[in-house]
Amino acid sequence: MENIKHCHVQVKGFKLHVAELGTGSKAVVFLHGFPEIWYTWRHQMVAVANSGYRAIAFDFRGYGLSEQPPEPEKETIFDLVDEILGLLDAFNITKAFLVGKDFGAFPGYFTAAAHPERVAAIITLGIPFMVPGKAGSRHDELPNGFYITRWKEPGRAEGDFSRFDVKSVIRNIYTLFSSSEIPIAADDQEIMDLFNPSKPLPPWFSEEDLQTYASLYEKSGFRYPLQVPYRSINVDGGLSDPKVSVPALLIMGEKDYAIKFPGIEEYIRSGAVKQFVPDLEITYIPEGSHFVHEQFPEKINQLIIDFLDKQTV
Structure with a gap:
């Protein structure tokens, strides 16, 4: 960890915070989720760098130490496609994992x-x-208290979060999202009300980790993260042929609440997902939560490295 280098790179008009480790000729670019940041990939960066790869993790625009867009509400998840390509260009990387x-x-x-x-x-x-857009989402089959539905509503999450x-x-979301149950609030609750104050942090997530995440979100706030992904989740982006032809690996924790989203488990286990990603391997981690890469880092590191080592660039 102490050898990870940090810098800011100008990409598509935004100054992005980038963490980098390793000097291999093959680059692995890590893309975080929410409530995460580049730091979520700390274990994986060290492992792939030690295996001869160049590990790059960055804060998406509007997150952490990266620059904020002037009008976050106009942004969509497809802006991040341009950001990934721009980052590769900035580092003179022709092709990456x-x-x-x-x-x-x-x-x-x-x-x-x-x-x-x-x-x-x-x-x-x-x-x-x-599939991007409403066609790929069945969130409307969940109750109105579903966390994504709540967070899509302008002002709702802001009011909820502002009480803390x-x-x-970050503690509340990390703890809630480590559960195997989908976060759904009752009509008289907000999502933060679902958190049980007596519940400790997951054993694989330290107070130091929490403080690192918190310090980065204190810098960025939640304005952009609520827009991307939650309030732009149904944008289709004009992707006319949504098919992934490159080799792919899906690692799925069987205790990840996301597997309980309507139709998701059947979509994966039946192989229907392969109509869009034909060259797909699927690996299940029986006790894996939504944060399986932090929960079982050694196991996930080995799966990632074994898959990377089979590929050609």
């Missing part, structure tokens, strides 16, 4: 679909390929 977690899987997949010449292979954790300091918001 992409590793995406949570919503970071979406711009990763969309980059691979629209620009396969820039992506050697893609690995995602917890999220399979989903940033560190408490």
Whole structure:
């Protein structure tokens, strides 16, 4: 960890914070989710760098130490596709491996679909390929208290989060989202009300980790993260042929609440996902939560490295 280098790089008009480790000729670019940041990939960066790869993790625009867009409400998840391509250009990387977690899987997949010449292979954790736009989402089948539904409503999450300091918001979300149950609030509750104050942090997530996350969200706030992904989740982006032709690996924790989203488990286990990602391997982690890469880092590191080592660039 102490050897990770940090810098800011100008990409598509924004100054992005980038963490980098390793000098290998093959680059692995890590794409975080929410409530995460570059730091979520700390274990994986060290492992792939030690295996001869160049590990790059960055804060998406509007997150952490990266620059804020002037009008976040106009941004969509497809802006992050351009950001990934711009980052590769800034580092003179012709083709890279992409590793995406949570919503970071979406711009990763969309980059691979629209620009396969820039992506050697893609690995995602917890999220399979989903057709962009409303066609790929069945969130409306969940109750109105579903956390994504709540957070899509302008002002709702802002009011909920404002009752707490940033560190408490991150603690609450991390603890809630480590459960196997989908976060759904009752009509008289907000999402933060679901948190049980007596519940400790997950054993694999330290107070030091929490403080690192909190310090970065104190810098960025939640304005952009609520827009991307939550309030732009149904934008289709004009992707006419949503097919990923490059080799892909999906790592799915069986205790990840996301597997309980309507139709998701059947979509994965039946192989229907392979109509969009034909060259897909799927690995299940029986006790894996939504944060499986932090929960079982050694196991996930080995799966990632074994997959990368089979590929050619």
